Amino acid sequence: MSIPVLEIFGPTIQGEGMVIGQKTMFVRTAGCDYRCSWCDSAFTWDGSAQDEIRQMTPEQIWAELERLGKNRFSHVTISGGNPALLAGMGELVSFLKERGIRTALETQGSRWQEWLPLIDDITLSPKPPSSGMNTDYAVLDRIVHALLEQKHPGLNLKVVVFDDADFAYARDIHRRYPAVPFFLQPGNSDLVSADTQELREKLLESFEWLIDQAMAAPDLNDAKVLPQLHALVWGNKRGV
Ligand SMILES: C[S@@+](CC[C@H](N)C(=O)[O-])C[C@H]1O[C@@H](n2cnc3c(N)ncnc32)[C@H](O)[C@@H]1O
Ligand SMILES: Nc1nc2[nH]cc(C(=O)O)c2c(=O)[nH]1
Numbered sequence: 161m162s163i164p165v166l167e168i169f170g171p172t173i174q175g176e177g178m179v180i181g182q183k184t185m186f187v188r189t190a191g192c193d194y195r196c197s198w199c200d201s202a203f204t205w206d207g208s209a210q211d212e213i214r215q216m217t218p219e220q221i222w223a224e225l226e227r228l229g230k231n232r233f234s235h236v237t238i239s240g241g242n243p244a245l246l247a248g249m250g251e252l253v254s255f256l257k258e259r260g261i262r263t264a265l266e267t268q269g270s271r272w273q274e275w276l277p278l279i280d281d282i283t284l285s286p287k288p289p290s291s292g293m294n295t296d297y298a299v300l301d302r303i304v305h306a307l308l309e310q311k312h313p314g315l316n317l318k319v320v321v322f323d324d325a326d327f328a329y330a331r332d333i334h335r336r337y338p339a340v341p342f343f344l345q346p347g348n349s350d351l352v353s354a355d356t357q358e359l360r361e362k363l364l365e366s367f368e369w370l371i372d373q374a375m376a377a378p379d380l381n382d383a384k385v386l387p388q389l390h391a392l393v394w395g396n397k398r399g400v
């Protein structure tokens with residue numbers, strides 16, 4: 161089965177969440193069931209990169225990963241868009257596993273797939289009010305509980321926070337799933353700036369604000385607050 165791919169890049173560092181700093185390749189799929197107001201990868205679903213979508217088999221994806229990464233990677237992150245829309249992704253995940261590659265997934269937790277448990281690092285990133293999206297808790301509960309039941313070691317939650325309402329939502333998520341490692345990430349509200357120095361200042365300001373909020377919240381004593389490291393280093397550049 162083929163997979164709609166928008167970008168394959170790396171090696172680079174995982175810039176977010178539980179395995180931040182991990183050397184990894186990225187496979188970014190096309191298509192999303194959400195339309196977040198602040199999506200930093202809107203080209204995966206808004207039609208602007210329609211011409212760049214390639215239908216690729218796992219073998220073709222592997223060939224491209226090897227061409228770019230050679231022997232300089234052991235970890236592949238699958239992001240999008242929402243890669244969990246694709247039933248056929250299981251084939252790629254198995255293909256990578258057979259070759260000794262560890263895998264990570266970035267998804268908002270709106271769809272279950274049978275192949276989800278095969279992923280080593282599963283980041284569920286439910287969306288707060290500022291995104292304009294609604295969380296389907298029936299689906300999110302099902303995903304979290306299925307993975308907790310099998311004691312999946314790589315499950316984690318990451319909520320992006322832009323404002324007070326988002327922060328309240330993040331606390332609700334952590335309260336609902338206290339057993340799942342919990343990460344807070346400041347939002348990037350300037351997705352167009354090409355001035356990386358100026359962007360860094362804004363991102364660090366949002367990071368400091370989020371740290372202050374989290375430090376004052378007794379229910380977040382075991383939460384982790386992390387910036388988007390890749391945005392601090394490379395700004396709004398694509399493919400890094
Ligand atoms: C582009 S999404 C793709 C995967 C999946 N659709 C999701 O949202 O989890 C990857 C990660 O980037 C985060 N993200 C997207 N836009 C952002 C922004 N403007 N600021 C901070 N994080 C953002 C998302 O919340 C998600 O955790
Ligand atoms: N370096 C780097 N780290 C990332 N972590 C999550 C990303 C994503 O867009 O899903 C991402 C990305 O695009 N680049």
Ligand code: SF4
Binds near residue numbers: 195200201
């Ligand atoms: S769910 Fe992820 S890819 Fe989809 S619109 Fe939201 S941030 Fe973008």
Ligand SMILES: [Mg+2]
Binds near residue numbers: 200201
């Ligand atoms: Mg990104």
